[in-house]
Amino acid sequence: MHLETHPFDQEELMAFLDGELAVDRAAAVVSHLDGCQDCQKLAADFRGVSRQLAGWQVEQSGPALANSISAALDTHPGQSRGKLGFLLRRQTWAWAGGLCAAVLIGTVVIAPRLDKQHKLAQSVAFLKAENDGAFQIRDSNASTILETLRSPMIVRTVQLTIAVKDFAKTRSTVDEILKRHKGYIGQSNVSSPVDSGPVLEATLRVPSDQFEAAMAELKALGRVDSESQSGDEVTQQYVDVAARLANARNSEQRLTDLLRERTGKLVDVLAVEKEIERVRGEIERMEAERKNLAKSVDFATLNVKLFEEYRAGFQTPRSKSFRLRNAAIEGYRMTVESVTGAAAFLLAYGPSVLFWSAILFFPVRFIWRRLRHHLLNSL
């Protein structure tokens, strides 16, 4: 078999039959095998050898083997220690010693943080219990989540309406405030209604740690017409997403390992790959959800409405010549409109009126004459 005529060598064909070829390569072999008699014959030879080897079956082991293993298990130290057997293991004592040392260091060094850590641990434990069976938070994942959640995660939202005296000046001041506090405008809209001053409606995003300062400066821009604040705690939601994400990543890793280490039929490999693809989709979705949550916590939202206090203006009366000119123009426009309308009517209905008049003229005249003659005779 030559590579010039076959896209793979004989060893690859053998590896394909053993389920040891990469999926893309295996797909190429499958399509080639359909139309190549040489390769089909070689594949049949390999299968024939395997079939002949499979014919060599050996007797099953006797019950003595099971009995001896059972006896060995009875005397195995791990079994004979009973419920308190773990106390005899050196590993147990090593772990216990390490734990004591950790507790001692923890008490002395990080005592002030204990209360906060405890609350967070409780939160994670609660979530673990709540989602029992659906996922498991590995120790490393839990500690990572705990690290992230040094304080409760709160999404802050403020509605603020301020009446200002100088709109143009205030608008530039808002930009300065945002720049100073590293915030940004999420959305803004300026309008100038009739009989009212200009209005700015904007959604401002300010880092949570700068939130109070930015709020104070915004309120100083004018008279606060209305103000409302809300805070949604999303700690549990965040821990939930983070834990599910960690679990999905573990699943992905296990599937990848399985694909790498185990061999099997092509359909099995494809099934594993499909599962990996599904898990990766889940991971991407959860990662986006986690980032959105984190971002909504990191940046507070301020829905601000700024409007200039309304000042009624004096209206100048219109001149008579201006009114006459407008009336003349309006009269001319109406004349042109009426002539155009009449012409359009004649053009639209004239031909059909003429047509029916021509057809009905003689019958109507004949009937009219007969009627007139009959009336005259009756007199």
Add this chain to the structure above:
Amino acid sequence: MISDETLMLEFQRGSRPAFEELFARYKEPLSGFFRRRLASTEVAEDLTQETFMAVIRASERYQPKALFRTYLYSIALNLLTAERRKLARNAPLANGTVENAADSVFWVREALQKLEPSDREILMLREYEQLSYLEIGELLHIPINTVRSRLFRSRMALKGHLEPAREGVQCT
């Protein structure tokens, strides 16, 4: 289905049913491993038992670095090597029941016997123990490409050895 590695870890923590499950999974494959490689069924039975005993004894030191199957067969292979060393360098394949075996099985054994010992081992690990190329490479400490090329060589050679036998059977 619980993986072998998980079962072994459970046994490490003291779960007897976990090991009984492992024993049920590998009792026959391991027994077949020794029976096809050794002439004496008694010795094969002893070595099967000894392999499981070794797993039990070493359970506290077990770490799931590799597949449990690879771990189990590496113990079995070491015991087999030691046994062969005791008997002779090139011990014949199991022939205790050759007289009673069917013709096809006889020719398979004969054909396998004609292969190079290292090639034969790779072929048998693949065909009878169903190990992957990677697992065979880890067991025999050879690269995966070497496994593939030797496996190919041994299959082609075996096909050549079995052809005359098949023709002979057909003639008679």
